[in-house]
Amino acid sequence: MQDEYFPDVVGSDGMDFGKAVCIITGASKGFGRCLAKEIALLLKPGSVFVLVARSGDKLRDLQAELAATRAGKAGLITRCVVADLGVKDDVERVIQEIREAASDTDIDQLLLIHNAGSLGDISRYAKSFTDLHEVNAYLSFNVSSALSLTAGVLEVFSRRQGLRRCVVNVSSLCALKPFPSWVLYCTGKAARDMMFRVLAEEEPNIRVLSYAPGPLDTDMQVEARTSSADAGLKKSFSVMHSQGGLLTCEESCSKLLKVLLKDEYPSGTHLDFYDL
Template sequence: MGTYLITGATGGIGGAAAELLRDRGHELILTGRSPERLAAVQARLSGGAHARTQEIRQINADRAAGPAGGGTGTATDARVTTLPLDLAAPRRLEAALAAAGLPARLDGLVYAAGVAHLDTVAETESDEWIEHLSVNLVSAAELTRLLLPALRAARGQIVYVNSTAGLRANPRWGAYAASKWGLRALADSVRAEEPEIRVTSFFPGRTATEMQRRVRAQEGVAYDPSDFASPETMARTVVAALETPHDAEITEIVARPRP
C-alpha cells in the first residue's frame, strides 16, 4: 500500500479521492484550511468499513499549539493523518511540513485545493489576483518543491487537479484561469525535470461541489447538482491515473459533465 498527501481534502474532488484511496487501504495525509472540517473527514474515514483496521491515537500533543501553516497541529490514526494548512500563505508551508514530520517516502501528491472568484479584469483588484495565484499555483509549486525528495524516494506521482478553465479563459474568469494556466505550466515543467516522477494534469469540467455552488451564486444562476458531474466521478478519474501501471504515464485528462 502507498502513502498519499491530498490537498483540498475537505472539498468535493479531494474528499472523494481520499475516500477512494482509503477504501483501497492506502495511508493518507489530508490537508485543508479548517481543522474542524479535517477532523470530520478523518472521523468518517476512520469509521464504518474502516473501523476494524483503525487504532486511533494522538501524536505529539505539544504540536497542537499550532504549526506555522495556520492550523492547530497534526492529528492521526493508524492510517489517516490530518494537517491543517493555509494555502493562501505559501511562505508558511515549509515550517508547517517540518513540524508535521512527514514520511521520507510519498507515493503520491494530489493537489485538489483551489479558490474561484468571478469578476471582470476591470473589477478584479490585486488582492483577488494574489489569492488566486497563491492558492491555485504558488502553493502547488511550493508543496511540490518541499515534497520532491519523498516523491523521488518512492518514484511517486503528482496529480494536479486543474480545470477546463486551464484550457480556455472565458469572461469574468481571468484570475482563476490565469492561475490554472500557470498550474498546467508547473506540471509540464515538473514532468520534464523529474523523469522518475509521473505527473498528471487533470482538467475537470463543472463538478457538483460547494465551490460550484458559490460560482453559480456569483453567476446569478440557481445551483442544481444534477447539472454537473459528481465529485465521485471526477475522483475516480484521479485514482485511475494513480493506478495506471508504471510502464505508462497519463499526462493529461479532460473530463466534462454530460448534458
C-alpha cells in the first residue's frame, strides 16, 4: 500500500519522521485511521503512537492492524486512549497517557495531529441555535479541546535541541467559506485555523499546519448529503458523490504526508488538497 501512495517520498530518498511520538485524535476511522496506517510506515523502531478516539473497539482493531505491519514488528509502540475530547477529565487523561508514553522515549520528532471533529446539527439554520449548552458542547469538543490538548502536549515535549515539533490541524474549506446550515462546523473550523495561526506566531520553533483534506468519501460525507438543511448544498454533495468527485482518504493522506516530509510550508498556513 505504501509504495503505491509514496513512490517519490519513501524508499529511494529514505525520507521518514525518524523516531517519533505521534498523536492522532479521531484515529478510529476515516481520515484519522488512514493517517495512522500510513504514518506507521514512516516511523523508525521505538517510535510511539498515541491513538485517541471515542470508539474503543475500532481503536483496538487498528492497534491489531498496526501490530501486524512491518512497523509493528519492528518495534512500534501503540497506545490507545478511549476518550471524549469534549470532557475535561478525558482530555487530561489523554495528556497523562502521552506523558507516560514519553517518559522513557528519546525521540527526534513530536507529531500532533488534530483530526477529531464533528459536523454538529446541519439539519438546522443559525437562527435556531438558541440553546447555549448545545453550542458550548459543540465548541468544547471541536475547539476548546484542541487548544487544551495542544498546550498539554507542548508542556510534556518542551523545546530542546534536536527535537522537531509539528502540530497539524485537519481543517476544511469551511474554515474560509460559509456553508448554509453548517454554522457550527464552519465556526469551529474557522476558530481552529485562527488558533493555530496564533500558535505559529507565538512559537516560531514549532511547525504548524492547517490542512483541508478535500471532500472525502467518509461517513461524514454521507451525513452531509443526507442531512444538510440547505437544499443547494445537499444537492451539490449528492452530485459530487454520484459523479465520482469524492476523494479517497488515501489520496488526501498522501498529499499531506508529502507536505510534512518536505517541510517547506510557511508555519501557520492553511493548505487545501487542491492547492498542492
